[in-house]
Amino acid sequence: MHIKRLTFLLVPLLLSCVPVDPRPTDNEKASAINVQLGMGYMQQNNLEVANEKLLKALRQNPKSSSAHNAYAILQDRLLVKDKAAYHYEKATSLDPNDSQAANNYGAFLCRNNQEAKSEKYFLRALKNPLYKTPEFAFTNAALCILRINERDRAIVYLRKALAANSNFPTALAAMAKITFDDQNFKAAKIYLDRYHLVARPTAKSLWLTIRTELALGSNYDVDELAVQLQKDFPDSDEYQSWLAIQ
Numbered sequence: 001m002h003i004k005r006l007t008f009l010l011v012p013l014l015l016s017c018v019p020v021d022p023r024p025t026d027n028e029k030a031s032a033i034n035v036q037l038g039m040g041y042m043q044q045n046n047l048e049v050a051n052e053k054l055l056k057a058l059r060q061n062p063k064s065s066s067a068h069n070a071y072a073i074l075q076d077r078l079l080v081k082d083k084a085a086y087h088y089e090k091a092t093s094l095d096p097n098d099s100q101a102a103n104n105y106g107a108f109l110c111r112n113n114q115e116a117k118s119e120k121y122f123l124r125a126l127k128n129p130l131y132k133t134p135e136f137a138f139t140n141a142a143l144c145i146l147r148i149n150e151r152d153r154a155i156v157y158l159r160k161a162l163a164a165n166s167n168f169p170t171a172l173a174a175m176a177k178i179t180f181d182d183q184n185f186k187a188a189k190i191y192l193d194r195y196h197l198v199a200r201p202t203a204k205s206l207w208l209t210i211r212t213e214l215a216l217g218s219n220y221d222v223d224e225l226a227v228q229l230q231k232d233f234p235d236s237d238e239y240q241s242w243l244a245i246q
Contacts, residue, residue: 027060031064034060038051038054038070038071042070047078054067065090071087081112088101092105096124097128099124100125103125119141122144138171139168142154142161151178155178173195185216189209189216210229229242230242
């Protein structure tokens with residue numbers, strides 16, 4: 001439920017989405033397998049083995065955009081920014097239609113205060129008509145340009161994200177915060193209700209819901225929400241904010 005402190009959505013490599021040439025060489029096949037293995041180890045937080053597998057994939061097929069994208073994700077996670085940037089750039093240059101790589105590079109750029117450049121890569125991801133998860137790129141673009149106060153364009157992107165996937169939690173959360181800030185509390189409540197139908201409550205979502213219900217004068221709901229906030233997130237800043245207004 002956050003605008004100031006933003007979390008961007010990396011698109012993980014789907015095993016079925018690793019591009020394979022109709023007649024791949026043995027090295028290309030082996031590289032694709034090692035990309036899959038590397039991503040699997042990364043998901044298990046076994047980063048040392050993930051690094052070994054992905055480096056092997058790059059040696060086996062230096063022209064694999066998937067291998068460069070996966071290795072960039074790992075370096076991004078390890079906070080090795082120069083290597084992450086190099087391999088994201090390489091992935092997107094090797095295959096301009098790799099929407100996953102373009103989205104991930106855009107998210108990386110935005111986290112590193114390159115908002116204008118990042119939007120270009122989100123839009124590149126969206127140019128591919130076969131991109132299966134456009135809601136990721138639309139939402140990332142919105143969250144990024146909110147950092148530079150491009151609110152109206154951000155709303156356009158968020159609406160497009162929800163048109164692509166009406167239950168996408170991050171877009172719902174962002175719209176809830178925007179409409180709350182606009183004092184459109186009824187709309188904020190609708191977005192929050194939709195969010196909580198598809199995602200587990202967070203400290204931020206509960207606190208925003210409490211403030212929305214207070215603005216609408218619904219004290220009964222507020223008491224229940226406060227109990228849940230205390231029970232699930234007793235050490236959160238949001239619970240401390242609740243205590244401060246008691």
